[in-house]
Amino acid sequence: MPTSPVPTVREAMRHVYDASLWRHGPRSGRRRHPRHRPVVGSKASLVIFDKDGTLICFNEMWTPWVTDLVRGLEQKTGLALREKIFTDLGYDHAASKWRSGLMAEATMAQVRDQLKTRLQQEGLSATDSNRTVDSVWEDTTSVSRKQVKPLDDPSTLFKLLRDVGVKVAVCTSDSRAATQQCLREMAAEPFIDLLVCGDDPNTEPKPSGHNALLICRALGVRPTEAVVVGDTLADMGMGRSAELGATVAVLTGVGGVDDLTPQADHVVPSIKHVLRLVAPEYRL
Numbered sequence: 001m002p003t004s005p006v007p008t009v010r011e012a013m014r015h016v017y018d019a020s021l022w023r024h025g026p027r028s029g030r031r032r033h034p035r036h037r038p039v040v041g042s043k044a045s046l047v048i049f050d051k052d053g054t055l056i057c058f059n060e061m062w063t064p065w066v067t068d069l070v071r072g073l074e075q076k077t078g079l080a081l082r083e084k085i086f087t088d089l090g091y092d093h094a095a096s097k098w099r100s101g102l103m104a105e106a107t108m109a110q111v112r113d114q115l116k117t118r119l120q121q122e123g124l125s126a127t128d129s130n131r132t133v134d135s136v137w138e139d140t141t142s143v144s145r146k147q148v149k150p151l152d153d154p155s156t157l158f159k160l161l162r163d164v165g166v167k168v169a170v171c172t173s174d175s176r177a178a179t180q181q182c183l184r185e186m187a188a189e190p191f192i193d194l195l196v197c198g199d200d201p202n203t204e205p206k207p208s209g210h211n212a213l214l215i216c217r218a219l220g221v222r223p224t225e226a227v228v229v230g231d232t233l234a235d236m237g238m239g240r241s242a243e244l245g246a247t248v249a250v251l252t253g254v255g256g257v258d259d260l261t262p263q264a265d266h267v268v269p270s271i272k273h274v275l276r277l278v279a280p281e282y283r284l
């Protein structure tokens with residue numbers, strides 16, 4: 001049971017209204033110096049969005065996919081694997097929801113490795129585990145990645161950000177092929193300046209700051225003028241590791257206020273609150 005009460009939306013939103021927090025960064029230490037260098041002016045130059053749980057519904061995207069994957073593995077092996085694999089990947093059976101874990105934070109290669117490890121733990125040889133996972137993986141990947149349910153309206157938000165001079169990037173652990181399909185279905189592709197995916201060469205899994213710095217460099221933006229928006233501690237960790245101007249947590253994915261607050265400079269209910277945060281002068 002959680003030790004603190006669930007915060008109200010008003011409490012979760014309190015950071016949004018603290019304009020000085022954005023301008024000067026969260027304070028720390030006895031002299032209350034900003035923890036980050038102040039963002040130049042009051043507007044961000046770049047927003048780096050996570051995908052799953054931030055732009056699209058995590059549960060509708062991944063629960064059917066994992067279900068199909070488990071069904072395939074059970075058929076091939078004759079083993080009962082559903083509960084163990086869902087647990088391995090970060091599903092909380094008691095709460096009937098996904099939590100922070102491999103499915104929410106890891107690359108697809110890391111998820112695939114975990115499945116192979118699980119089959120070995122169930123008694124299969126390394127060779128049989130690899131062969132089984134590889135064959136089921138291909139079948140599943142090709143059929144069930146169409147469960148895209150956008151959260152709020154990502155394409156409209158991206159367009160508004162671009163209109164006010166804020167660049168937009170998406171940094172996800174998912175594969176490039178699946179991510180491009182997802183963004184195309186949301187009609188968001190034309191408004192994205194850069195996309196970095198988990199299977200791109202020369203990238204590193206979150207919470208490394210590597211991908212965020214890569215994006216800043218490619219788009220000619222100083223890290224302190226960039227913001228990361230995501231639903232997990234891995235997203236916040238990437239922002240902190242890269243020393244971005246701010247980390248913004250949304251509550252539409254796997255992370256809760258209690259999980260995210262220690263690493264998030266701002267906690268907001270969803271991405272529709274991001275525009276006001278990163279471009280305070282802008283009025284709809």
Ligand SMILES: [Mg+2]
Pocket residue numbers: 050051052053054104230231232253
């Ligand atoms: Mg996410």
